[in-house]
Amino acid sequence: MPGPTTLVTVAPTGAETAKEDAPSLPVTLDELVAAAVACEAAGAAMVHVHIRDDQAQPTLDQGRLKDTVAALRESTRLVVQLSTGGSVHDAFEDRLAVLDAEPDSCSLTCGTVNFGSDVFLNPWPFMVELYRRTQEMRIVPEFELFDLGHVTAMKRLLDKYGPPFGDHVHCDLVMGVPGGMPGTAQALVAAVADLPAEASWSATGIGRTTMPVALAALAAGGHLRVGMEDTLTFYPGEPVRDNAQLVERAAALARLAGRPPMTGDDARALLNIHDRRGGSA
Numbered sequence: 647m648p649g650p651t652t653l654v655t656v657a658p659t660g661a662e663t664a665k666e667d668a669p670s671l672p673v674t675l676d677e678l679v680a681a682a683v684a685c686e687a688a689g690a691a692m693v694h695v696h697i698r699d700d701q702a703q704p705t706l707d708q709g710r711l712k713d714t715v716a717a718l719r720e721s722t723r724l725v726v727q728l729s730t731g732g733s734v735h736d737a738f739e740d741r742l743a744v745l746d747a748e749p750d751s752c753s754l755t756c757g758t759v760n761f762g763s764d765v766f767l768n769p770w771p772f773m774v775e776l777y778r779r780t781q782e783m784r785i786v787p788e789f790e791l792f793d794l795g796h797v798t799a800m801k802r803l804l805d806k807y808g809p810p811f812g813d814h815v816h817c818d819l820v821m822g823v824p825g826g827m828p829g830t831a832q833a834l835v836a837a838v839a840d841l842p843a844e845a846s847w848s849a850t851g852i853g854r855t856t857m858p859v860a861l862a863a864l865a866a867g868g869h870l871r872v873g874m875e876d877t878l879t880f881y882p883g884e885p886v887r888d889n890a891q892l893v894e895r896a897a898a899l900a901r902l903a904g905r906p907p908m909t910g911d912d913a914r915a916l917l918n919i920h921d922r923r924g925g926s927a
C-alpha cells in the first residue's frame with residue numbers, strides 16, 4: 647500500500663521581482679509553460695501563477711489569464727492555481743475577475759498584511775465576495791495565511807459560509823514576509839496548532855527563511871511550496887538557477903522525509919478539483 651506523499655507547489659514568478667534582477671524568472675507564456683513542464687518533471691504537482699505583460703510587468707489581463715490556464719492544461723497535469731492576490735497595486739474588482747479564467751484553484755488571502763513598505767489589502771468583505779464566487783464557480787480556494795490572525799479569519803469564513811468547493815480545506819502558510827509571521831519553526835507550530843484538524847496545509851518561507859520553513863513543514867507533516875516568487879537565493883550568496891532547481895530540492899527533502907512528491911493527479915484527488923480538462927466548466 648502506498649505511503650503518505652507530499653504536495654509540492656511551485657510559485658514560479660510572483661508579482662514583485664523584476665526580470666532584470668532574475669533573468670531566469672518566467673515572464674512570457676512560453677517561459678512559464680517551459681518552467682511548469684520542468685517543475686512537473688522535478689516533482690511539482692501544483693503551479694501558483696502570476697502573469698506578466700509584454701513589458702514583464704504584473705497584469706491581471708483576462709485574455710492572458712485564459713490563455714495561460716489553457717496552455718498550462720495543455721502541456722502539464724499540474725493543478726493550475728491562479729493568484730487572486732496579484733500585486734499590491736491591483737484593484738479588488740480585477741482580483742475577483744481572475745476567477746473568470748476558470749482555473750482549478752485560486753489563492754485566497756485571509757487578511758490584510760504589511761508587505762515590506764506596502765500593504766497587501768484583503769479586507770473581510772473582499773474575502774467574503776471572493777470565497778462565495780469560488781463556491782459558485784466550483785474553484786478550489788487555497789487559503790493563504792501570512793499571519794496567525796489569518797487563521798482566525800479563515801475559520802470565521804468557514805463557519806459563516808460553509809465548506810469550500812470540494813469540501814476539503816487546504817491552506818498555505820506564507821512565512822517570513824516583512825510584516826507577517828516570522829519564518830521560524832516556532833511560528834509554524836503555533837499556526838498549524840490552530841488550523842482545523844481536517845485541513846491539509848503547505849508552507850513557504852520567503853527569502854532566507856525558505857529552508858527552515860521547508861524543514862519545519864516536513865517535520866510537522868505538511869506540504870511544501872517553493873519557487874522564485876518566494877526566494878531568489880539557493881544558498882546564502884548563491885542565486886537560484888531556476889524554478890526547477892528549487893522543486894528538485896523540495897522533492898529531495900520530501901523523499902528524505904519518507905513522503906515522496908505526489909503527482910498532479912494525486913493533488914487533484916486530494917483537493918477534489920473540478921474536472922475542466924474536458925473543456926466543460
Ligand code: KMH
Pocket residue numbers: 660661662729730731732733734753754755761766790
Ligand atoms: N503578490 C502579493 C502582493 C497571492 O498570490 O495570492 C500577493 C501574493 C498572494 O502573491
Ligand code: ZN
Pocket residue numbers: 657660694696729731753875
Ligand atoms: Zn502569489
